[in-house]
Amino acid sequence: MARIPLALLPRRLAAAILLAGAIAAGEAVAQAPQPPAAGEDAARARELDALFAALKAAKDEGEGDVIVARIWQAWQKSGDAELDAKMEQAILVMGHAPALCLPILDELVEKRPRWAEAWNKRATALYLVGQHDRSLADIDRVLALEPRHFGALAGLGLIRMQRGEAREALAALRRALAVNPFLKERLHLIPELEKQLGKKPI
16 A cells, blocks of 8 residues: 655645535525525535536636535535525534534534535535544545535545555545546545555546
8 A cells, every 4th residue: 555755745734625615515505595495405416417417528727616606506506495505504513613613513414414415514514623533434425425515525535645655545536536527636635645645648
């Protein structure tokens, strides 16, 4: 199992990447319309399918970023306006005191166990407080519910990198890149891992 040089990904950088994703998702939700009525899960699934198809067809990063923001918006819809408000609260708290948002996220995953984004946000918070094993367990739940969740896949890659598991990290990041061609980590982390492992670029 190849090890990653510590200089490659300091813990603060990894935390900043994950937290930036969480905050960006929260900002996208703040601009989104009210969540649809309960029972529209199938409609949201069709919306996501269309958005991922559009993402693969996007011509440039600007267009891709707009679609990515819309995907985050769709993921953030729980079908319950009260729970969505609690999610926004958790994201705000996560920025300065991640441990304090965990009770909120615990409640969300308990009340909406099939809400992938609730598990994803708790995985991020757990990572930020250093509970990496629990974070990985939550990432597994996210990917079981939404295998295309490029945010969770990127988080998985970051944790594997910090653990010195270069092959597993690259595999996770390549999975994320396969569903989101404009993944920010493609610019630095993936090339560095490919170079270290002697892999050919995608």
